[in-house]
Amino acid sequence: MPEPDMSVWTGRVDTADGPTALRWHQMVKPLAPDSPPGVVLIGFACDEGVRRNGGRVGAKDGPRAIRKALANFAWHRQQPVYDAGDVRCDGGDMEGAQVRLAEAVRNALVAGHCPLVLGGGHETAWGTYQGLVSFRSDVNIGIINVDAHFDLRDDEPGNSGTPFRQMADWCQAHGRWFGYMALGISVPSNTRALFDRACALNACWRLDQSLVPWNLGRVLADVTAFAGSADYLYLSIDLDVLSGAVMPAVSAPAARGVALESVEEILTAVRDTGKLLVVDIVELNPLHDINGQSARLAARLVWHFLNARKVDGEQP
Template identity: 55%
Template sequence: MNEIDMSVWTGRCDTGEGELATRWHQEVKPASANPEVTQTPGIALVGFACDEGVRRNQGRVGAVEAPGVLRKALANLAWHQTAPVYDAGDVSCLDADLDAAQQRLGQRVAALIAAGHAPLVLGGGHETAFGTYLGLAAAHPDKVIGIANLDAHFDLREAIEASSGTPFKQIADLCEAQGRPFRYLCWGVAAPSNTQALYARAEALQVQWRPDSALTESQLPQRLAELDAFVASVDLVYLTIDLDVLPAGEMPAVSAPAAFGVPLAVIETVATRLAGSGKLAAADLVEFNPRFDQDSHGAKSAARLAWSIARHWRR
């Protein structure tokens, strides 16, 4: 495990308010790299400092810087956790070898699950998803894993090399090779941003998808009923949130800002529903790009989602 930099966990201290006035920077602890050291099971933050997949996908690079920025955004938020939170450090991709970096992320995720923790991965581009899934699948070889992707894109592209546009096609191929069912739900799809080839592949793979226009607050009751049915049909759930699913006004700091998007309130409701289901086994937040943030608006939105998932995560 890489050395964990706990210096980012700093912020305001309301010492006069007593022990109930703590913030994340006062509570987050480093995850142990020693498998013989037992820690109380909790949520483990893992950074995937990588945007090689975004570069290959002809996007705007910068997501490599996201894990550290998101930790800083989380640091000063009020602590409402009942389970501990650990910082498990970063997995980096410094040599453009994306495949090896995804394997390392998978190994980190699997090790954290073996230690009893729930991994919350801070990407990185959406190439993060294949690494997260590798770890989850290795830790639960006999479980049916349902993928819930909140995203403007299917990310099912067929390509010569892996990128931020290929992770779920890679997962589908892996499932076929391993004889596992591929259960994929993708909500927030923006039609202008997905070719007919991607829709055809989604249909062939029996993807359960909904467009961004079907994820309004008035439609939430119907969507949540569908979500509950999806959760009931699988053993475990992996939640991945591509932050470009949010409207550009709420999330400008991504490679491909959304012209329409799904409101933060809706995304948070769906995410917390999954977190409270008792089946959420791993989650990640991807595509945040600090280089295009405006007055930390994007960082605050992403941190709010991470905070809400952690707060509602029931295991």
């Protein structure tokens, strides 16, 4: 991978408030071979899968936009965060880029880090998963996809709508369990064929209309039960699960969507299982952003995932 572009990590410096007034741009460091274990940001600057899937291209610029939005956020962590740079997709070679992403994810896991992949289209997920199973192919990996779409299409070659079907194929070929939970599925956005395929694969799912505050306790219990069937978890978050009113900068904005608060609770529940090995956040398309609002929301999800604890002094 190329060296990370650290010029994006710039922002406000509150000198007068001292060492407790730090921001992300002051704390994120480039990944080095001897870096102590932490979270590693890996960009996947690719939207070739979106193009193949007939969507709105532009997600290749998502990783930089998320980093830029993160840069000025307040730092509340103890553990380090590193930037490993971007895997790029040149000349439409999506499959080659996915192989390189898999290598970056595997290397981070081998070094004891938690990879957090910034997409890119949802073709990101197939690269992330390949890296995960090359690290641990001998265990049961539970896949949780927070998404308006199943992404189980049977298209060839692969695209942004096929990654979880590709995972199912890999599991079948290698005699592994395909444990797949999709949260936030939109019925109008998935054909009958996709529901039939999900049934045939013994997938479990919850619809977007189920992920409401008064029903979220049941959903989180389902997540915990699903996690109990897995040795480790992989979490993929497609930003198009959110309402298009708050997340317009995706390939396919949601007419209804799921509330941000519900997505945050799911992220926290998955992380707190203690089984999560890798996460990716995909589909931010800065070309359709409004005043950087969507990039800040994507960055806020990254921030929440890494900081979902009450700060000192917060009242219950």
